[in-house]
Amino acid sequence: MYFDVSVPIPEAKGKLVIKKKGAASYVLYEYERSYHKEKGYTIPRRAIIGKVVEADPGRMFPNEQYARYFPDVIISEELPAASRSSCLCIGPYLVIQKVLEEYSLPSMLRTHFGEHTGLLLDLISCAIVNEKNAGQYYPDYAFCHPLFTKEMRIYSDETVSHFLSSIQREQILGFLDDWNARRDHKQRIYVSCDSGNKNCQPGDISQAEFGKPIDERDFPVFNLSLVFDKTNRIPLFYEEYPGSISDVSQLAFLVDKGIEYGYEKIGFILDRGYFSRANIQYMDEKGFFFLLMIEGSKALVSDLIVKHRHSFESRRDCSIRPWRVHGTTIASKLYEEDKRERYFHIYFSAEKLAWEREQLEIKIDRMGQFLKTHEGSTATFSQMYKDYFVLHYSQQGKLLYAEERAEVIQKELELCGYFCLVSSEKTSAEEALTLYKGRDISEKLFAADKVFLESRSMSLQTEESIRSQVFVKFLALIVRNRIYTLLNESMQDSEKKTDFMTVPSALRELERIEIVRRNTGLYHLDHAMSEKQKCILSAFGLDVDAARQTAAQIVQTLAETAEYPQ
Numbered sequence: 001m002y003f004d005v006s007v008p009i010p011e012a013k014g015k016l017v018i019k020k021k022g023a024a025s026y027v028l029y030e031y032e033r034s035y036h037k038e039k040g041y042t043i044p045r046r047a048i049i050g051k052v053v054e055a056d057p058g059r060m061f062p063n064e065q066y067a068r069y070f071p072d073v074i075i076s077e078e079l080p081a082a083s084r085s086s087c088l089c090i091g092p093y094l095v096i097q098k099v100l101e102e103y104s105l106p107s108m109l110r111t112h113f114g115e116h117t118g119l120l121l122d123l124i125s126c127a128i129v130n131e132k133n134a135g136q137y138y139p140d141y142a143f144c145h146p147l148f149t150k151e152m153r154i155y156s157d158e159t160v161s162h163f164l165s166s167i168q169r170e171q172i173l174g175f176l177d178d179w180n181a182r183r184d185h186k187q188r189i190y191v192s193c194d195s196g197n198k199n200c201q202p203g204d205i206s207q208a209e210f211g212k213p214i215d216e217r218d219f220p221v222f223n224l225s226l227v228f229d230k231t232n233r234i235p236l237f238y239e240e241y242p243g244s245i246s247d248v249s250q251l252a253f254l255v256d257k258g259i260e261y262g263y264e265k266i267g268f269i270l271d272r273g274y275f276s277r278a279n280i281q282y283m284d285e286k287g288f289f290f291l292l293m294i295e296g297s298k299a300l301v302s303d304l305i306v307k308h309r310h311s312f313e314s315r316r317d318c319s320i321r322p323w324r325v326h327g328t329t330i331a332s333k334l335y336e337e338d339k340r341e342r343y344f345h346i347y348f349s350a351e352k353l354a355w356e357r358e359q360l361e362i363k364i365d366r367m368g369q370f371l372k373t374h375e376g377s378t379a380t381f382s383q384m385y386k387d388y389f390v391l392h393y394s395q396q397g398k399l400l401y402a403e404e405r406a407e408v409i410q411k412e413l414e415l416c417g418y419f420c421l422v423s424s425e426k427t428s429a430e431e432a433l434t435l436y437k438g439r440d441i442s443e444k445l446f447a448a449d450k451v452f453l454e455s456r457s458m459s460l461q462t463e464e465s466i467r468s469q470v471f472v473k474f475l476a477l478i479v480r481n482r483i484y485t486l487l488n489e490s491m492q493d494s495e496k497k498t499d500f501m502t503v504p505s506a507l508r509e510l511e512r513i514e515i516v517r518r519n520t521g522l523y524h525l526d527h528a529m530s531e532k533q534k535c536i537l538s539a540f541g542l543d544v545d546a547a548r549q550t551a552a553q554i555v556q557t558l559a560e561t562a563e564y565p566q
Helices: 064-069 091-102 105-130 138-143 157-166 169-181 247-260 277-286 299-308 350-373 383-388 406-415 429-437 440-452 463-493 503-510 531-538 544-560
Strands: 016-021 024-036 041-053 056-062 087-089 189-200 221-229 234-242 266-270 289-294 325-332 342-348 389-393 399-404 418-423 514-517 523-525
Touching: 024 064, 041 064, 087 091, 091 105, 091 463, 091 503, 091 531, 091 544, 105 138, 105 157, 105 169, 105 463, 138 157, 157 463, 169 234, 169 463, 221 247, 221 463, 234 247, 234 463, 247 266, 247 277, 266 429, 289 429, 299 325, 299 342, 299 406, 299 418, 325 429, 342 350, 342 429, 350 383, 350 389, 350 399, 350 406, 383 389, 383 406, 418 429, 463 503, 463 531, 503 531, 514 544, 523 544, 531 544
Parallel strands: 189 266, 266 289
Antiparallel strands: 016 024, 024 041, 041 056, 087 514, 189 221, 221 234, 289 418, 325 342, 342 418, 389 399, 514 523
């Protein structure tokens, strides 16, 4: 490896030889002579100690051999940053490449992004490995990882920024069309919809509005809905919409989009945020199955719970062992004008009962203590306090004392431990709960989006940048969720302790599979793989031989670039 800093060609009379090879000239140092008895003369032994600087023939770029034979010469420690690390972590590349090929993502993306596909794949990989926003951390990632770009070329920040700004909406829509065209439209799929909002700088982003951010901070936000095929565990498509639009009113657009993509048999598994009469009627009209979570405190549900309480909680035939709950199903209407019978699945969990009661008791105690500290003041209190307490005031408007609403609190305590699902088709309580629990995968995707990929907030100020970053995140979620699924399935099948099979832990372990650049300027696999690494790779159908073959391809690609002469 030649250093990036030049030094004067040393003065060693009779010891130095300059030989030209191709376009470059190399400085050779004679470190010893050996006498050849049969031929009767001495043979010099030489080593290359540097490469001549073309623009200055009196200087050269030294290598490690120069430091060996001229140890007293100090090479400047302020070297320019190397373009690529001498130690590359190839483990994550192995599994990400495998998933990309499984889904045919490179060829699909190449149709719409052409020669920029390699850079886009690297941004996806960067988002997964670094678990942070893709563009910002690209230089650090590219420095120490193999890349999908042609000849594993590393691009500048300016190039990455220009590429993200140049992504057109038509390119994104074209990929989503192709991605959804490959799904099986005849088979019923259960779709999980979830929404989140992104805090952002308003800038030129028309969708950034002051809506109702989840964390209650007063930031402009835009909303993002993700539609996820629970059956096959694949993100299907997403929708961005202004921050002031609620999840309830957005569902109809997601339903229409599913129809446009050709999905004929869809079952929607929805959270309580999507519950409304208009949404129920719209899904009925389109003929879609739905499964909804409804809060137990809603009047209709709470009345049903009170009516059927103590009728199933201790019955063995109502036990749903996989989820450690008891459940029963009652046919009823959702609202007075409802023309169809729905199926209310009421569940009771002893664990949920203990936790919810304790949380409710703590909340009321804290509220009571807070009100106590404001006795004698003219402070005003939110409706939440008035729901649980009768507030007594003096004629001067000062708070005298607060009295708990005993009946309200007792009723809420009696509802602790219960929850309800509503389905549009007849199904058992166990089947409905199993379907809804599968929605946890969607929740994990959103956790990955907000936490692992650090995209709860987006410090971008243009419409184009937001659009491209969200698209990169969606692609990263497709790959990351497949990694999660394969690791999870392997972990469930294994009888050994496999706590390292979570996505973050597995990626960190794979980072230790390295290729290292030697004195020849070429990379080599540094060491044998550990049992943990073999176990992780096996989850993706990879073994040591496959990993070595890919490592050899990476080494060959780097060796063929002009940056590293053979």
